[in-house]
Amino acid sequence: MMSAVENPHAGKGSSVLLDIGGDIGALVITMPSELTGKEVELRPTDRVATSGQAEEHGHGHGHGHGHALPHVAVVPRPSPEGEIVHSAVFFEVPHGTYELYVRPDGPVRLTVDVAGGAVTESAWPL
Numbered sequence: 001m002m003s004a005v006e007n008p009h010a011g012k013g014s015s016v017l018l019d020i021g022g023d024i025g026a027l028v029i030t031m032p033s034e035l036t037g038k039e040v041e042l043r044p045t046d047r048v049a050t051s052g053q054a055e056e057h058g059h060g061h062g063h064g065h066g067h068a069l070p071h072v073a074v075v076p077r078p079s080p081e082g083e084i085v086h087s088a089v090f091f092e093v094p095h096g097t098y099e100l101y102v103r104p105d106g107p108v109r110l111t112v113d114v115a116g117g118a119v120t121e122s123a124w125p126l
Helices: none
Strands: 026-028 041-042 071-073 073-076 082-093 097-100 110-114 119-123
Touching: 026 097, 026 110, 041 082, 071 082, 082 097
Parallel strands: 026 119
Antiparallel strands: 026 082, 041 071, 041 097, 073 082, 097 110
16 A cells, blocks of 8 residues: 655645646635634535545545545745735635635635636635
8 A cells, every 4th residue: 555645845835736627626715824824624515524534625536634625724825926925725626616614613714606717716804
């Protein structure tokens, strides 16, 4: 059995490659700096994960992390203008409506509609 190796640069504010097209989009959420390091979870509004079951991460397979839904850390990233922007970036997201909240079970803070073939941008409510 092969062991999965995590990307050593993930969560370090490095560039993100977005593979979008057809029914697959991406989601970029601008976040408050005080949430740096917190994990944000993405839950489709049309289904609920059963505790302990790993759902697919939107690209044909589960990751075996023991988590039911896709989640990413809030990290600082440089903007094209040279400013630091704190964000959560979800890639390979099937088009649909999603709820977002701080893991593990924070209240839903944001609902977004992700379009296929596009990058959907939103801001976390203050």
